[in-house]
Amino acid sequence: MGRWRASLLLKQVITSAQSILPLPSTIPRARQLLPVSRTGIQSFGHRFCSAIPSPATVYGDEYLCGNIDFGHRYALEPKDEEEAGKILVKAYFLCTSIDLKSIQTENSSNVVPPSSRSSNYIALRYSNFPSKVNGACIVEDWSCCCYMVVFQYGSVVLFNIADDEVENYLEIVKRHAFGLLPEMRRDDYAVKEKPLLVEDMQGGPDYIVLKNLDTDGIRIIGSVLGQSVALDYFVSQIDDMVEEFTDINRGLEKNGTFTMDRRKLFQLVGKANSNMADVILRVGLFERSEIAWRDAKYAQILEYLREEYEVAQRFGNLNFKLKFVEHNIHFLQEVLQNRRSDLLEWCIIILLSIENVISVYEIVHESATVPV
Numbered sequence: 341m342g343r344w345r346a347s348l349l350l351k352q353v354i355t356s357a358q359s360i361l362p363l364p365s366t367i368p369r370a371r372q373l374l375p376v377s378r379t380g381i382q383s384f385g386h387r388f389c390s391a392i393p394s395p396a397t398v399y400g401d402e403y404l405c406g407n408i409d410f411g412h413r414y415a416l417e418p419k420d421e422e423e424a425g426k427i428l429v430k431a432y433f434l435c436t437s438i439d440l441k442s443i444q445t446e447n448s449s450n451v452v453p454p455s456s457r458s459s460n461y462i463a464l465r466y467s468n469f470p471s472k473v474n475g476a477c478i479v480e481d482w483s484c485c486c487y488m489v490v491f492q493y494g495s496v497v498l499f500n501i502a503d504d505e506v507e508n509y510l511e512i513v514k515r516h517a518f519g520l521l522p523e524m525r526r527d528d529y530a531v532k533e534k535p536l537l538v539e540d541m542q543g544g545p546d547y548i549v550l551k552n553l554d555t556d557g558i559r560i561i562g563s564v565l566g567q568s569v570a571l572d573y574f575v576s577q578i579d580d581m582v583e584e585f586t587d588i589n590r591g592l593e594k595n596g597t598f599t600m601d602r603r604k605l606f607q608l609v610g611k612a613n614s615n616m617a618d619v620i621l622r623v624g625l626f627e628r629s630e631i632a633w634r635d636a637k638y639a640q641i642l643e644y645l646r647e648e649y650e651v652a653q654r655f656g657n658l659n660f661k662l663k664f665v666e667h668n669i670h671f672l673q674e675v676l677q678n679r680r681s682d683l684l685e686w687c688i689i690i691l692l693s694i695e696n697v698i699s700v701y702e703i704v705h706e707s708a709t710v711p712v
Contacts, residue, residue, distance in 0.1 A: 574623075
């Protein structure tokens with residue numbers, strides 16, 4: 341009988357304690373989901389009396405229902421998160437030749453020491469603020485440093501330079517440039533640093549993700565972007581030639597003849613040959629990179645960017661167009677040569693005819709003057 345009364349008394353205490361608690365409608369959803377102990381007071385009493393919830397309470401509520409979402413409150417938007425940490429890269433093709441020695445002499449304090457024997461480019465570093473010093477090492481801060489890679493064949497690649505400052509840096513190059521183009525070729529790219537990245541690099545839409553971007557990485561990225569924007573220019577030149585020969589072929593189809601000066605044809609021959617030589621020799625489209633040869637990490641970056649920009653495919657298309665131009669040049673040369681041969685033949689015929697006329701005239705004149 342004593343045990344029965346004791347259990348009945350405990351049940352009444354629990355019922356009265358539960359009646360003191362707020363109604364379920366007034367309890368936050370997260371706390372409704374927390375388990376209630378047998379006493380009912382142990383689960384909620386401490387939390388209701390505490391003005392500042394404990395970390396365990398906050399994270400527990402967030403985990404259970406997401407009602408308190410500090411991650412959502414402080415995290416960047418998806419677009420902002422994708423743009424955060426990006427280093428802007430801009431590539432320009434502004435002329436046909438650049439004097440690297442004069443640039444190096446004028447900007448000797450900004451020249452980055454070369455790490456390879458390649459002599460067709462130089463890298464320049466400009467700092468708005470001093471670099472951060474960490475012990476015996478100097479840590480470059482991308483927020484105050486920018487780089488410019490200048491190539492001898494006419495390309496310039498800028499790293500971490502805003503649009504309103506681009507012209508100031510290009511003016512440094514234009515003072516030593518030859519054959520400035522009326523309209524520059526441009527391409528944009530970006531590099532994103534992620535020190536916790538598992539791989540050495542990772543591709544993204546219009547950007548590449550690296551563990552860290554150093555000067556060799558700048559040289560590799562700059563070389564591919566410089567070649568790509570230069571290749572765009574040479575492709576446009578060949579496209580103009582293809583269009584010109586297309587118009588000639590349409591005239592041949594319509595009239596059965598064409599009008600072209602022999603000198604103009606030779607100019608087209610020289611233009612086609614010089615463009616091909618510039619792509620292969622000066623741009624160095626298929627030259628081996630010494631930096632990539634030394635380190636597989638840079639070789640991976642190089643191969644990825646060349647594949648991303650379809651360098652080999654675009655050169656293949658360029659080569660195909662050049663073969664079309666070459667075929668038309670040979671055909672027109674033969675036609676002009678035949679015309680020249682025909683002209684020479686007619687000249688010979690006319691000269692022989694004149695000679696015969698003169699001979700006949702002399703014979704008749706001599707016969708007329710002989711006395712009977």
